Amino acid sequence: MAAGAALSQTVPSVPDASVERGALLASLGNDHGAGACASCHAFNGAADPSGGFPRLTGLSGPYIRHALDDFAEGSRKNVLMASISKALSAQERADAGAYYSSVYAPVPPAAPVSRDLLEEGRVLAVVGVNDQQLVACSACHGPFGRSPTPMIPSLGGQYARYITWQLGEFRDGRRSSGAAVMAGFAHALNDRQVEAVSDYFQRAPGPVGPLPKSLPDAAR
Amino acid sequence: MTPITANEKLKPVDAVTIGVGWTGALMAEGLTAAGLNVVGLERGGARFTVPDFQAPTIHDELRYSTRKGMMQDNTREPVTLRHAPDGVAQPVRRWSAFLPGTGLGGAGVHWNGQTWRFSPEELRLRSFSEERYGKNFLDADLCVEDWGISWADMEPYYSQFETLCGTAGKAGNLNGKIMPGGNPFEGPRSKEYPTPAMQQGYMDALFGKAAAGLGYTPFIQPSSNMTQSYVNPHGIRLNPCMYCGFCERFACEHFAKASAQTTILPVLLKRPNYELRVGAQVLRINLDSTGKRATGVMYADAHGRIFEQPASLVVLSSFSFNNPRMLLLSGIGQPYDPRTRKGVVGRNYAYQTMSTVEVYWDKDIVTNPFMAAGASGTVISDFAPTVFDTGPLGFIGGSYILGGTTNGRPIEYHPVPEGTPKWGRAWKEAVVRHYNHTGHVNVNGSSMPSWNNFLDLDPTYTDAWGQPVLRMTFDFPENDMRMSRYSHAKGKQIAEAMGGRAISEVIYGRPFDVTKYQTTHNTGGAIMGSDPSRSVVNRYMQSWDVSNLFIPGASCFPHNSAYNPTATLAALTLMSIDKIKSEYLKAPGPLVHV
Numbered sequence: 002m003a004a005g006a007a008l009s010q011t012v013p014s015v016p017d018a019s020v021e022r023g024a025l026l027a028s029l030g031n032d033h034g035a036g037a038c039a040s041c042h043a044f045n046g047a048a049d050p051s052g053g054f055p056r057l058t059g060l061s062g063p064y065i066r067h068a069l070d071d072f073a074e075g076s077r078k079n080v081l082m083a084s085i086s087k088a089l090s091a092q093e094r095a096d097a098g099a100y101y102s103s104v105y106a107p108v109p110p111a112a113p114v115s116r117d118l119l120e121e122g123r124v125l126a127v128v129g130v131n132d133q134q135l136v137a138c139s140a141c142h143g144p145f146g147r148s149p150t151p152m153i154p155s156l157g158g159q160y161a162r163y164i165t166w167q168l169g170e171f172r173d174g175r176r177s178s179g180a181a182v183m184a185g186f187a188h189a190l191n192d193r194q195v196e197a198v199s200d201y202f203q204r205a206p207g208p209v210g211p212l213p214k215s216l217p218d219a220a221r
Numbered sequence: 222m223t224p225i226t227a228n229e230k231l232k233p234v235d236a237v238t239i240g241v242g243w244t245g246a247l248m249a250e251g252l253t254a255a256g257l258n259v260v261g262l263e264r265g266g267a268r269f270t271v272p273d274f275q276a277p278t279i280h281d282e283l284r285y286s287t288r289k290g291m292m293q294d295n296t297r298e299p300v301t302l303r304h305a306p307d308g309v310a311q312p313v314r315r316w317s318a319f320l321p322g323t324g325l326g327g328a329g330v331h332w333n334g335q336t337w338r339f340s341p342e343e344l345r346l347r348s349f350s351e352e353r354y355g356k357n358f359l360d361a362d363l364c365v366e367d368w369g370i371s372w373a374d375m376e377p378y379y380s381q382f383e384t385l386c387g388t389a390g391k392a393g394n395l396n397g398k399i400m401p402g403g404n405p406f407e408g409p410r411s412k413e414y415p416t417p418a419m420q421q422g423y424m425d426a427l428f429g430k431a432a433a434g435l436g437y438t439p440f441i442q443p444s445s446n447m448t449q450s451y452v453n454p455h456g457i458r459l460n461p462c463m464y465c466g467f468c469e470r471f472a473c474e475h476f477a478k479a480s481a482q483t484t485i486l487p488v489l490l491k492r493p494n495y496e497l498r499v500g501a502q503v504l505r506i507n508l509d510s511t512g513k514r515a516t517g518v519m520y521a522d523a524h525g526r527i528f529e530q531p532a533s534l535v536v537l538s539s540f541s542f543n544n545p546r547m548l549l550l551s552g553i554g555q556p557y558d559p560r561t562r563k564g565v566v567g568r569n570y571a572y573q574t575m576s577t578v579e580v581y582w583d584k585d586i587v588t589n590p591f592m593a594a595g596a597s598g599t600v601i602s603d604f605a606p607t608v609f610d611t612g613p614l615g616f617i618g619g620s621y622i623l624g625g626t627t628n629g630r631p632i633e634y635h636p637v638p639e640g641t642p643k644w645g646r647a648w649k650e651a652v653v654r655h656y657n658h659t660g661h662v663n664v665n666g667s668s669m670p671s672w673n674n675f676l677d678l679d680p681t682y683t684d685a686w687g688q689p690v691l692r693m694t695f696d697f698p699e700n701d702m703r704m705s706r707y708s709h710a711k712g713k714q715i716a717e718a719m720g721g722r723a724i725s726e727v728i729y730g731r732p733f734d735v736t737k738y739q740t741t742h743n744t745g746g747a748i749m750g751s752d753p754s755r756s757v758v759n760r761y762m763q764s765w766d767v768s769n770l771f772i773p774g775a776s777c778f779p780h781n782s783a784y785n786p787t788a789t790l791a792a793l794t795l796m797s798i799d800k801i802k803s804e805y806l807k808a809p810g811p812l813v814h815v
Contacts, residue, residue: 128271128272128275129270129271129272129275130271131269131270131271131272131487132487134270134457134458134459134460134476134483135271136270136271136275136460136474136475136476137271137275137276140275140276140277140474140475141276141463181449181450181461182450182460182461182463182475184450185450185458185460185461186460188450189458
């Protein structure tokens with residue numbers, strides 16, 4: 002009986018995460034082979050538009066920690082992140098998540114793309130396509146590119162090339178963690194739709210993280 | 222009956238379906254595949270996952286659950302109810318006890334997805350009872366009948382429906398071999414379920430553990446909420462269920478719950494020989510001068526214009542209890558008369574006999590009732606109809622017992638122990654205290670037909686089109702109350718073994734309370750059988766009186782099982798389609814001769 006399996010399910014204990022310890026990891030890495038997060042993702046989580054590195058700003062701490070767990074155990078296949086994640090303890094993964102969920106970074110302006118493409122992306126994002134069994138992305142990822150749910154990532158402001166890459170990872174089975182729906186969606190989307198929805202979300206008003214305390218009152 | 226005059230007579234078509242829910246869509250798919258020109262007449266509106274069912278609006282509990290947003294409009298089409306043939310029926314102006322759907326996809330849009338097969342012996346329940354317990358065993362008020370079909374007839378079509386839906390489950394009896402993890406009491410199945418069983422919630426697991434500890438055989442409920450991405454035989458993809466808890470009374474925003482929209486309509490609506498007309502209220506089935514042949518239907522469109530749609534074949538595929546009503550409005554078949562017990566249309570109306578136990582834990586048990594699928598849950602079938610000896614207990618029938626949390630939504634779901642004040646601060650504190658620490662054991666019981674329970678036309682009340690509304694005469698037979706008390710005690714025993722601090726219990730019994738939700742499994746009224754003097758349709762859902770009229774749906778059930786009816790009514794419809802294609806279309810006429 003499957004009862005045993007469900008009964009033995011326990012919620013893993015979440016270490017008390019520390020933004021300060023996370024900041025040290027971001028800038029220095031650790032002694033077990035994990036490099037500094039900031040060398041690719043930047044100190045403010047904004048990374049760069051190359052598509053090789055996601056923007057982390059505005060993601061929740063638990064989501065980032067979970068992603069590191071997935072890289073370590075292989076349900077997200079990425080050679081670089083696997084070696085870094087494996088070199089991080091559970092505590093360190095939580096600390097890194099806490100740090101990047103605490104930083105502020107504005108969404109940089111993106112290069113112009115065709116209005117038709119953006120409109121197609123917007124329809125995919127907020128309406129869906131009945132004939133392809135495509136639910137609106139916003140049903141789970143939230144309206145306006147901002148997720149209301151800690152374990153579902155916000156997509157607004159995320160780099161288009163990164164979103165396109167990740168949809169390919171879902172489609173090709175290299176990313177099997179998280180919502181089981183994503184593989185089906187990635188298969189159903191054609192190349193133009195992938196481009197459209199990726200371009201749309203990069204230009205959607207995404208989360209920028211908490212405003213830094215050092216800003217003058219007038220700016221806040 | 223008042224004559225109806227059409228404003229316009231339309232071009233004849235090969236077939237028309239009255240209603241486009243599960244059975245109407247299945248029939249239309251089969252008939253269009255055979256080359257027929259088919260028109261689907263749906264009284265409600267068109268609606269699709271995108272854009273109509275999208276979050277967050279589809280999670281509007283006030284609109285869809287409290288105010289029954291997806292149901293038959295009972296300001297226009299109510300039913301009336303009385304408890305006995307000598308009573309006066311009153312209109313049911315607000316749906317509560319049962320929820321007949323309307324609109325494209327019918328009640329198959331707002332169902333939970335529980336996908337059960339009936340027990341094999343139920344298909345010959347009268348013979349089973351007489352062979353096992355003797356001719357005088359059944360109560361005198363019961364009119365239990367054989368269905369006129371066998372398990373071997375039905376099994377391939379159950380499998381076909383599960384394959385269409387991508388039903389998730391674990392076989393308990395595969396070709397006669399009892400399989401661990403499944404329902405050992407099910408009839409032998411030819412195939413494993415298409416997809417693996419659902420996740421088990423914590424409360425479901427506590428139920429399973431308690432039931433197993435008492436020597437019963439728990440298993441995960443078969444479900445047409447998806448557990449993985451699934452492409453059905455029509456090439457339509459369904460997505461995995463997110464366990465969002467907005468299932469029954471709602472449509473699924475994820476293409477994750479099998480319905481006409483997610484399994485059939487995407488191919489059907491593209492066929493050039495199919496036409497869907499929504500807002501089409503069918504008022505009458507027209508007959509020729511002999512009364513033995515349907516010539517088409519009369520319907521009113523949204524403007525109130527009346528159309529005659531001639532058709533060579535008529536499929537009456539509306540919500541279960543609206544099927545016998547349409548027969549009565551059209552003068553088809555002999556209406557049932559409870560005084561003489563003669564006549565067939567309206568007889569054997571049945572329901573289900575429900576009870577529930579709530580288990581209240583301390584705060585260390587967290588049940589997360591919001592996090593479940595419509596058809597998730599853990600079940601025992603040890604007390605299902607015909608699978609255990611009810612002879613010494615003096616009743617026929619039985620129950621399945623389900624432990625699970627589902628649909629734990631903010632407006633409706635406030636479990637509090639007995640003795641809690643109904644409002645105010647103490648009530649609010651009790652809701653906070655118990656919301657996330659409560660479990661449920663539901664006892665889903667069968668319903669036996671009684672000579673006293675039937676459907677006919679109300680002599681007083683009419684609908685928005687001036688036609689008599691359906692009158693239900695129903696109360697639970699004593700047989701079913703004995704069954705329910707016995708099954709409930711078993712459910713309560715499991716609930717007590719689940720380690721709660723307290724329990725409370727409800728048995729929905731006599732008199733039938735139409736203000737309390739129990740089940741939408743209204744059955745009978747146009748039953749199947751092998752004797753035209755005791756049934757309305759033959760084994761192929763074909764009217765005995767009008768051979769070009771087919772009446773699929775739960776209206777054909779001679780009694781109602783403990784199990785949810787959708788898979789059974791769909792399997793019967795699929796069997797009918799096969800027979801129509803292989804024989805009827807070649808030589809239209811009665812498919813069964815007596």
